[in-house]
Amino acid sequence: MLTRTSAFMKEANLIGGKWVAADSGDTLAVTNPATGAVLGTVPNAGQAEAARAIEAAATAFERFRKTTAAERAAMLRRMHDVMIENVDALAELLTLEQGKPLAEAKGEITVGANYILWFAEEGRRVYGDIVPSPWADRRILVRKEPVGVVGAITPWNFPSSMLARKIGPAIAAGCTAVIKPASQTPYSGLAWGVIAEMAGLPEGVMNIVTGSASQIGGEMTSNPAVKKITFTGSTDVGKILLRQCADTVKKVSMELGGNAPFLVFDSADVDKAVEGAVAAKYRNSGQTCVCTNRFYVQAGVYDEFAEKLARKSESLKVGPGTEEGTQQGPLIDMAAVEKVEELIADAVSKGGKVLTGGNRHELGQSFFQPTVIANATAEMRFSREEIFGPVSPIFRFETEEEAIALANDTEYGLACYFYTRDLGQAFRVMEGLDYGLVGVNEGVITTPEAPFGGHKESGLGSEGGREGILEYLDTKYVCIGGLGL
Numbered sequence: 001m002l003t004r005t006s007a008f009m010k011e012a013n014l015i016g017g018k019w020v021a022a023d024s025g026d027t028l029a030v031t032n033p034a035t036g037a038v039l040g041t042v043p044n045a046g047q048a049e050a051a052r053a054i055e056a057a058a059t060a061f062e063r064f065r066k067t068t069a070a071e072r073a074a075m076l077r078r079m080h081d082v083m084i085e086n087v088d089a090l091a092e093l094l095t096l097e098q099g100k101p102l103a104e105a106k107g108e109i110t111v112g113a114n115y116i117l118w119f120a121e122e123g124r125r126v127y128g129d130i131v132p133s134p135w136a137d138r139r140i141l142v143r144k145e146p147v148g149v150v151g152a153i154t155p156w157n158f159p160s161s162m163l164a165r166k167i168g169p170a171i172a173a174g175c176t177a178v179i180k181p182a183s184q185t186p187y188s189g190l191a192w193g194v195i196a197e198m199a200g201l202p203e204g205v206m207n208i209v210t211g212s213a214s215q216i217g218g219e220m221t222s223n224p225a226v227k228k229i230t231f232t233g234s235t236d237v238g239k240i241l242l243r244q245c246a247d248t249v250k251k252v253s254m255e256l257g258g259n260a261p262f263l264v265f266d267s268a269d270v271d272k273a274v275e276g277a278v279a280a281k282y283r284n285s286g287q288t289c290v291c292t293n294r295f296y297v298q299a300g301v302y303d304e305f306a307e308k309l310a311r312k313s314e315s316l317k318v319g320p321g322t323e324e325g326t327q328q329g330p331l332i333d334m335a336a337v338e339k340v341e342e343l344i345a346d347a348v349s350k351g352g353k354v355l356t357g358g359n360r361h362e363l364g365q366s367f368f369q370p371t372v373i374a375n376a377t378a379e380m381r382f383s384r385e386e387i388f389g390p391v392s393p394i395f396r397f398e399t400e401e402e403a404i405a406l407a408n409d410t411e412y413g414l415a416c417y418f419y420t421r422d423l424g425q426a427f428r429v430m431e432g433l434d435y436g437l438v439g440v441n442e443g444v445i446t447t448p449e450a451p452f453g454g455h456k457e458s459g460l461g462s463e464g465g466r467e468g469i470l471e472y473l474d475t476k477y478v479c480i481g482g483l484g485l
Contacts, residue, residue: 007194008086008093013043013210014193016056017203022211023048028183033099033330033366034320042186045211050178050219053207057149057176058225060204065146065174069124072172076120078199083113090191094160095321097185099329099366100284102321111448112164115464118448122469123172137485141478146174147251148227150472151220153180153213153241155233156332157287159188165452165463166230166253167192171205173472178226179208180217184332186210221245228252228472232289235412235457253461253471255289256454257386258414261407262292262443263429265400266300268419269441274308276443277392280417282316282370283444285328286390287336289458290415290437290446293387294376295394296403302396306374309392310355313370318361330366331389337366340389347373347380347393357390384410400425404432413455417443436462 011027012019020043021027027041043049083090091105098105131140150170154162159181170177181189189208196206209216220226221244228251231241235257245252262280264273281292297305321329331337337360344358357371368390376383376393383395397403407416417439420426426440436454439445446452446464453462461471 008089008191009040009187010190010194011040011042012190013045013049013053014190014206014208015049015053016059016207019193022046028186028211030097030184030186032096033332034322036365039096039187042183042190042210045209046215047219049211050180050209050216051223053178053209054149054151054219054223054225056204057178057207060202061146061149061176064176064202064205067174069126069172072174073120073124075199075201076116076123076168076171079195079201080113080117080120082195082198083109083116087113090160090188092322093191094185094188095329097187098156098159099332100321101326101329104284105321108158108161111446112161115161115164115448116168118464119168119172119469122169122466125466126173126469126473135481137483138479138481139483141480143476143478144473145476147472147474148175149225150175150177151180151226151229152177153217153220153229153231153233154182154189156182156184157284157289159185160191162232163189163192165468167206169463169469169472171201173469175228175472176205177207178220179206180213180220181208181210183210183213217241218244221250222248224248226250230471231255238459251471251474253463254459255452255463256414256457256459257412258289258454258458259293259384259386259410259412260290260415260417261294261296262416263403263407263418264295264297264301264305265403265418265420265422265425266298267422267425268301269421270301270304270308272441273305273419274312276417276419276439276441277309278312278316278443280439280443281392282313282328282390285331285368287332287388289386292392292417294383294407295392296397296406297394298403299396299398302394306355306372306394309394310372313372313392314356316370318363318367318369328370328390331368332366334366336389337368340368340387340391343380343382343385343387343389344371344373344391347376347382350377350380351375352377352380352393378406378409400429404429408432408434411457414458415439415445415454
């Protein structure tokens with residue numbers, strides 16, 4: 001399996017165009033969550049290496065910022081082509097270190113390539129303005145300029161596409177980057193360095209450092225040469241980064257945690273709702289920030305929905321991501337398994353009824369059964385905590401107003417979903433939900449053409465859409481006088 005992926009599987013960091021080890025020579029082991037086998041190692045770098053990467057990015061920025069939008073678009077299109085031409089190899093590498101089914105991994109690589117292509121095109125449409133002047137002898141211009149060096153920190157659940165959503169707009173805007181991939185899935189992050197080389201990006205435009213999150217992240221947030229931090233991960237870590245960025249007043253984008261509700265009204269097509277529920281819940285074994293955390297089902301269809309979701313859930317094929325037909329792979333590690341078990345035990349102790357699943361899978365390792373729990377209540381932990389696993393708790397509600405209130409009763413506001421065939425209800429509920437992403441009669445809605453970002457404690461800023469590139473630009477007002485007009 002590794003033969004095909006070997007060209008992209010780098011066991012070194014990329015700094016200033018050179019592949020290097022950690023100064024200390026220390027390494028971190030990377031394991032396959034489906035088997036527990038060690039795939040290889042990556043450098044265990046820290047503050048010193050991060051500082052050099054930032055210096056390399058800052059040096060490269062002085063040249064790169066002067067390239068034209070068309071030149072940068074051509075680079076990004078080449079990156080897109082490299083990804084599409086090597087989708088099988090990149091997907092296999094992703095599956096080996098992360099565990100998700102190969103079909104999902106191919107989808108992630110393809111979506112990432114689509115983000116790169118979107119921003120290749122969007123970078124050519126960064127417009128300034130000529131503003132009507134209140135002075136007869138002056139002219140007012142508004143320019144958009146690249147913010148500078150970007151520090152990008154990404155998670156393990158989507159180790160390739162999360163970087164695409166940051167690298168694409170950064171390069172399109174004329175920025176350079178220092179990337180810190182998650183230590184559990186660093187190879188998909190390092191593969192971006194190979195993609196950049198194959199596409200002919202200038203040295204230093206993209207730098208990738210693996211190792212200590214606290215040291216590398218701390219250098220990114222404290223170093224004044226870094227002008228922006230973009231982070232995808234937990235709300236708790238996001239708050240730490242926000243505090244650290246305050247001293248140098250950096251521009252920030254934060255895509256943080258979620259607690260996604262999925263509402264099913266009496267007016268819904270229940271079979272379609274179940275189909276959407278499976279897609280919204282079990283993708284990546286429930287390990288996504290936008291996957292359903294709470295199912296709220298109206299009393300009139302509660303029993304029907306619960307029974308059909310349970311049957312559909314237990315029919316999912318669980319197995320290693322590399323096996324043909326696998327629909328759910330392993331959880332990322334045993335800590336994730338133990339958290340899921342704690343949440344299930346808590347629910348059962350408070351009256352929850354396990355309709356299917358509820359235990360570790362017979363395959364062992366970190367495989368877990370798709371699980372459906374009926375009679376869920378607000379007292380259960382998963383009504384507040386992110387599950388990040390294949391567990392579907394089903395709550396009952398009576399009225400539309402109650403459903404909206406229950407869905408909004410959280411500090412998070414990233415994604416939500418609801419099913420109805422009542423057009424008026426669709427608009428009322430859509431407008432009443434305090435979330436950045438709303439799926440109406442759809443369970444998977446993310447696309448490069450649309451902005452992706454949360455409300456409340458789920459984050460700041462947007463990725464994707466025309467809004468995505470604005471996060472990497474500064475606005476400059478220029479007043480030109482002395483024109484003698």
